[in-house]
Amino acid sequence: MMNAxxxxxxxKDDALxxxxxxxxxxxxxxxxxxHLGDExxxxxxxxxxxxxDVRQFLVFLAGHLGGAPSLADLxxxxxQDVRAFMAARRAAGVSGRSLMRTLAGVRSFARFLxxxxxxxxxxxxxxxxPKVPRTLPKPIAAAxxxxxxxxxxxxxxxxxxxxxxRDAAVLALLYGSGLxxxxxxxxxxxxxxxxxxxxxxxxxxxxxxxxxxxxxxAELIADYVALCxxxxxxxxxxxxxxxxxxxxxxxxxxxxxxxxxxxSLPDTATPHALRHSFATHLLAxxxxxxxxxxxxxxxxxxxxxxxxxxxxxxxxxVYRSSHPRx
Numbered sequence: 001m002m003n004a005x006x007x008x009x010x011x012k013d014d015a016l017x018x019x020x021x022x023x024x025x026x027x028x029x030x031x032x033x034x035h036l037g038d039e040x041x042x043x044x045x046x047x048x049x050x051x052x053d054v055r056q057f058l059v060f061l062a063g064h065l066g067g068a069p070s071l072a073d074l075x076x077x078x079x080q081d082v083r084a085f086m087a088a089r090r091a092a093g094v095s096g097r098s099l100m101r102t103l104a105g106v107r108s109f110a111r112f113l114x115x116x117x118x119x120x121x122x123x124x125x126x127x128x129x130p131k132v133p134r135t136l137p138k139p140i141a142a143a144x145x146x147x148x149x150x151x152x153x154x155x156x157x158x159x160x161x162x163x164x165x166r167d168a169a170v171l172a173l174l175y176g177s178g179l180x181x182x183x184x185x186x187x188x189x190x191x192x193x194x195x196x197x198x199x200x201x202x203x204x205x206x207x208x209x210x211x212x213x214x215x216x217x218a219e220l221i222a223d224y225v226a227l228c229x230x231x232x233x234x235x236x237x238x239x240x241x242x243x244x245x246x247x248x249x250x251x252x253x254x255x256x257x258x259x260x261x262x263x264s265l266p267d268t269a270t271p272h273a274l275r276h277s278f279a280t281h282l283l284a285x286x287x288x289x290x291x292x293x294x295x296x297x298x299x300x301x302x303x304x305x306x307x308x309x310x311x312x313x314x315x316x317x318v319y320r321s322s323h324p325r326x
Contacts (some may be wrong), residue, residue, distance in 0.1 A: 053105030137276035
């Protein structure tokens with residue numbers, strides 16, 4: 001078995017990342033990441049996470065097996081080897097949810113090896129992932145969600161009016177169209193909607209979908225564009241920061257923190273909670289689950305179904321607080 005540390009070049013910046021494995025494994029890792037990026041169209045952040053997961057596994061195996069693992073070594077792994085990896089990660093303070101995600105990344109690599117005739121890592125399939133408690137999304141009440149998109153709520157702050165209007169427009173998109181913050185900030189100037197129009201959004205895996213934009217939201221975006229002191233070229237970002245560059249998600253998060261204080265909302269009231277609120281409020285008003293799935297850009301209906309549990313909890317809370325015998 002080789003003891004040398006072999007290097008493979010991956011990632012959006014082509015940074016040199018050391019993978020402690022034999023050459024056949026490092027070559028397979030590079031091909032796998034290329035497949036995820038080119039064919040599965042995964043984002044750079046997702047690729048970084050997958051690469052990090054597999055690297056952690058290979059680092060452990062290098063010490064556990066006494067040398068850089070080869071494809072043959074991976075095929076010979078026993079369930080107890082995988083359990084030893086899980087125990088080591090647990091001892092390092094890794095949560096069950098993070099460990100579950102790491103195993104998902106490693107299993108993705110193992111499936112790629114099997115599909116390409118490079119051997120089967122049966123031990124990974126023989127070990128159960130750790131059970132983690134399901135955390136339900138925490139939506140914001142409808143009245144508060146609407147107020148968060150009111151630029152006048154922050155009128156007393158020492159900030160330019162265009163900045164306050166911009167923040168309100170971004171938050172209105174998150175709640176009014178159910179966008180992820182990355183999707184909203186990824187919009188180009190040419191994507192700006194007309195009044196009551198729809199926009200094309202690029203979501204996870206570079207998958208595109210059409211989402212409706214309510215008239216008040218479209219008007220907020222139009223107000224921001226009119227007030228923005230910077231030139232916004234058609235192929236440039238729609239939402240820009242104080243220096244005219246692409247707006248950072250952190251700026252939106254800070255704006256949300258200020259609004260939380262103004263409205264006495266809990267810490268769970270984050271920009272992403274507006275997306276949860278969009279789905280929960282649609283479902284509560286009789287929205288079709290399949291339609292909500294399409295609007296959110298979920299690949300699987302099971303991901304969207306979590307909002308049915310949220311709505312059930314809300315109904316039970318109403319029942320307990322209202323029924324005279326509850």
